[in-house]
Amino acid sequence: MLVSPELAGQVLAAARAGGADFAEIYAERWKRRQLRTVDRRVKEATSGIERGAGLRLFYGLDVVYAYTNDLSATSLLALTERLCQLRGRLGRVDASGGGGLDFRPRRASGRHAPAQPFDSRDKATRLAWLHEADAGARVAPEIAQVEARLTEWEQDMLVANSEGVWAEDARVWTRLHVNAIASDAGELQTGSAAPGLTMGLELMERHPPREVGREAGLQAMTNLRAVPAPAGPMPVVIGNRFGGVIFHEALGHLLETTSVAKNASVLSGKLGQTVASPCVTYIDDGTLPHAWGSTELDDEGAPTERTVLIQDGVLKQYMVDKLGGLKTGYRPTGSGRRQNYTLAPTSRMRNTFIAPGDTPKEALFEGIDFGLYAKSMGGGQVKPGSGEYNFAVREGYLIRKGRVAEPVRGAMLLGKGPDSIRKIVAVSDDLENAPGMCGSLSGSIPVEVGQPHLLVSEIVVGGEAA
């Protein structure tokens, strides 16, 4: 056990005695492994243990946070005392509070437990999978380089707080990345594929490495043959899977209480209002079995849930963590997440997607005389205060007279989120999600983004072609 109930109880009681309104201790131990090959040669083989604890105290709505690698009683109690003193110097210490704690244990049931744990296969088997991925990516002689990477994370976490929460979860993530580089006459273009799920090595059955490699190789070849993207405002069909990143950035982040509570989001205070096109229903679901962004319990010990954020264009709920709930009065939604013990949790997305509509995919393209088909998206960024977003198209095509035409590269989509979400004019029925890492205040965490193919009537496309 990372921290005994007796020690956790002592720490929390000491914090309460030091005047904190709420105290929480979080402890975890990670085992991580990464194996990376470039052109079949192992370039990196790393293993590691990360272990530490974070202590969070609330004084009203003010937060004091501390973390350490040293989980001994001496260290944790000294840290608690230092935090109380720190606060004492900065604010008022109330000597009341304290007393014994009666924890109510809550353990994850194993909804996302691995069928093939990491210890069930040796490292040679893993290397063979990477070799298969490498072979799959070599779809043409122009494929000049293939990088394949297998990432395995195991996390044991424990969180206990002064309200009696005692929650334990064991989590496992596996992800296979393949990056292919295609080269011709000094031109280099890349393609990638990277499935990941909260499961063990059975990921290799769900996503056979050869097929993952092939997807990356084909994308690199498409980009090699692509011409520079055009520039200017135009209708854009955004693909499913990682296409969902645009509304993750441009909409999802604006619905986290981290932004909402400070009125730093342009969508603050708009519950019940129409904020999107009526064909948009937007959901954040932390319960999807084995999804990359799922956990049974959040990092504050609350069970995760399915949160309908926008229903038919109307804003229904925000994503709320404990502190965000105290600040806004909204009910917490099991959305408290953090990268690791070094960061305090905050409201974060889990698996966020636009629900399927009823327009056939082909019909999205039909009325477009000239536009862009953003089939596969790269990452992006948003400023929550202004809603301005941007993100890169990883695989794109022109749409000419209702048909998908030649591939284009170097395209970027940019605009303002609340504006774009109103310009979604049709949503198809082929919902699929894809994994990614989302960076924000509480660090980099696994999430899924997703949507069906959809049509936005106008987005500014940044491209190099004059």
Add this chain to the structure above:
Amino acid sequence: MNEPTGSMHEASGRMTFEAAQEWLLARARDAGLAIEVLGQSNRELTLAAQNGSLEQVTEAERAGIGIRLVDGEGRAGYAYTEDLGVEALAWALAEARENAGLLEPGDARIEPGRALGHSDSVGDGLAEPLAQKLETVLGFEEDLRADPRVRQVPIARYMEREARLSLASTGGARGSYRNGAAGLLSSLVMAEGESLKQGFEIALETDFHALDPGRTARTAIAATGRLLGARPLPSGRYTAWFEPRVFAQLLSAFSGLFSGKQVLEGKSRLAGRLGQRIAGEAFTLIDDPTLPGRIGSRPFDAEGRPAAPLTLVDRGQLRAFLHNAETARALGQPNSGHAWRSYRGPLDVAPSNLYVPAGPGLQPATGVIVTDLMGLHAGANPISGDFSLQALGLELRGGELAAPVENFAVSGNFLDLLQRIVGLGDTLEWHFMGACVGAPMVEVDGLSFAGA
């Protein structure tokens, strides 16, 4: 020179930092293995202010040990642990050995090393009492709210980081150093009419006393406020003036082009171009880990090689790549002493203080001053050099400010951009963006801008 100050606590049978290092070296020697143990211990203090009160405090320590092991067949394997118990240390050593065994025989080595001393570039620079730091951040937040156009101050923070790095190898390297920095971080949302703009500002110094909250706040307000009322920029080719911070951002995003490791892995388009002209003649690029008072300065690199300055590009001509011992040997080039790794990752190369020396000065006439770039992690391809980035700026006509401009993309290729550099400003500014990067204002001819 100071004696190293171990910051780990000795409790519940857990080893100290140094003891763990020695335990691993002894085990490795017994097994006939070459290892290099890199230990890092980091301390953090962050104070966040909101509406005149202290909203958030973070106080922390994190430390770990990373093993680089080279077996008898020249294969390198890695493992690390933050748990310094004997069981975890033994696991890490065994994993590192097993990981090495997955590689094909190679020529990795633990370089012969020497005593490197114990140095301290922080001294008492961060030692002021907490109360003074608190006063600083509260004053800073108040200054940020001073302008009536400021609608929100989502971030107003004082932060302090201190790190101790200690290196010991079976090759005989042994040394440590301590460095640190204090900084002010802000984010502002400003409004005027319908126009809304958000800005970010960071000021970082190696000494607490060098921070100037009032000036940093005024700079942040001015930098964001000047963009209010921005209008769309018509698409076209423009002469661009990149502000120092923006050019530093671009340089940081594409610094991998100068990495010997990227060259070796076929991921740099500068491979094979040593001696060639790759940039406008105005452009020189230097990495110097020996600069006094700079955040990226260090006495030796992650393989224990003493630091020295390096000219990468000299008046447009490519002169060198950043190397560690392994990449230098593989490419037959001199080791520049730029080995880098954290205890959690493998050996790489990295710049220390990377900068473009200032030039004679500029007189912007007609074109666009680029003041903000967004989307560098997605819109910049570090391998191909292609970029397409959302930008904000100021349009100039005949040297006069015509209007702030928004919602446009700057696109091109970084190597092409280097060739189009025609002039440099006369003031070098340093910025911290993961790495310590310095640049003056940079004038680039004929860039493609996509707007309305």
